[in-house]
Amino acid sequence: MFHIVDLEKWERKDHFKYYTEQIKCGYSITANLDVTSFKESLKKNNLKFYPSFIYCVTYNINSMPEFCMRLRENNQLIVYDIVHPNYTIFHKDDHTFSDIWSEYTDDFHKFYDNYKKDIEKYSNVKGVKIKPNQPENFYCISCVPWLNFTGYSTYSNGSNPSLMPIITYGKYHKENEKWLMPFTVTISHAAADGYHVSMLINNIQTTIDKFNIEQI
DSSP states (O other): OEEEOOGGGOTTHHHHHIIIIIOOOEEEEEEEEEOHHHHHHHHHTTOOHHHHHHHHHHHHHTTOGGGSEEEOTTSOEEEESOOEEEEEEEETTTTEEEEEEOOOOSOHHHHHHHHHHHHHHHTTOOSSBOSSOOOSSEEEEEEETTOOOSOOOOOOTTSOOOSSOEEEEEOOEEETTEEEEEEEEEEETTTOOHHHHHHHHHHHHHHHHTOOGGGO
């Protein structure tokens, strides 16, 4: 389900038109997330980092309409009621990766179970898109666990910046008794400004700081 944005009444009307018609630019912001308490909570509850973190990111993306937008073929701007994570899995034998998606729900336990079932079924399947029926309302999230980077940029030559957010995070490292992890958001400037991306990153930090499986 989705609703159509009334551009004439939208406060970002001029910004959207400017960044879709005149300067078709996107941008990336990289910041460190403090995952210290998050790691401790996951260890205590015997939970995996990857699906738990995907849940936290998706929860916050779904709370901000700026990150749930798409432009339809008829140039209608829409906001989905919910978006689902499309993530990558790495094949250690040949060093390739595959895309897979899982159905999102606010219920952490149900989402975690959805992830586990998808991984069990598709983890050994090779190819770029390995799970069929990928919905239109998805966003991309992936990890570069071999590198602690300070910046990351994703672009496609000859295409317009995507309204869909692209999330990339890297290897966490210890610094001053804290575990820090690089986290990058790439987005079209037509969809979100620095303010919105900052709010998203700050909200994710708050979510992982307060992560408590008994309260989810």
